[in-house]
Amino acid sequence: MNPSMTPRHFLVDTDLTQQEQSEVLELALALKADRWAHRPYAGPQTVAVIFDKTSTRTRASFSAGIADLGGNPLMINPGESQLGKESVADTARVFSRMVSTIVWRTYAQSGLEKMAAASDVPVVNGLSDAYHPCQILADLLTVREHRGDPAGLTFAYLGDAANNMAHSYLLGGATAGMHVRVAGPQGYLPDPGVVRAAEERAARTGGSVRVTTDPAEALTGADVVCTDTWVSMGQEAETEARARIFRPYCVDAAAMARAEPGALFLHCLPAFRGSEVAAEVIDGPQSVVWDEAENRLHAQKALLVWLMARSGRYDLDAARSPGPPA
16 A cells, blocks of 8 residues: 555546446446455544535445445534635645545535645545536446446436536446437536537547437437436525426436337436426336445445555455454
8 A cells, every 4th residue: 555646536427537437337346246345444444524415325325335345434514614614725634634535515516626636535526516426336337237338328318407417427428438318408408518528538438429409319219218306406496497497308108118128217316206207217117216326335335445546545456354344
């Protein structure tokens, strides 16, 4: 181990190359099969997990995952630290002397970038307004379990195409070599800079990117269909207006019928039946959302192990744990 090495961070999906993303997913499959195979935080070492936003799956998966990896999750809720009063850089410098990794679920992507720039330990994006890269790793793991290598598969996302999920599906899916189609109404389409970055990545991985306002164009021939809530945190006042705007992008039985027979359905949750998805779809035989939710645990554990190894803080070839601690 060499803790003096430059730390690897995971702030946006393209922080991993196609090969690196595949390595993390393979490691996730191994950890799902053998939950305690790697314990990079044995000691226990501490991982700071900072929440500026409420959370169910992110909180549960990181808390359980860090414990599985031999560590102590230090959960920091809004108002429980000096973040916002002192600079992000100063916070990072302090944490770097006390914890082995920092996970932050926050608003501005720029805050994560400042944290990583001043940190001597890996920094992970647990969600920002711009991206949700850990969720995409879980989704790709789910696709890999049910359909094999995601490369070459067609992925369709319907709904709010300007949100963090759409951005990460474009970047993470393109990194995996998928053909990513994103459909949303005018005024709710992805950031052009994100689309360009996804196109550049797809050109190197054999994937492709298409942005459209036509849900049928996105759905036709899709191997995987995905949506997200139409009302993200902080948008509650827009609920009725968004319901009218996004109604044509609801994933119901008719929408799924446009995709390939047996296409998988994904949703990062929480889901609102009768809104962005019909109950018959999310509770039907093509839905793999519960596997997807569980896979947040395994994908994030693999990411943490991989980042610790690439940062010189853990030897992936070290003797493996024989099982859970007594």
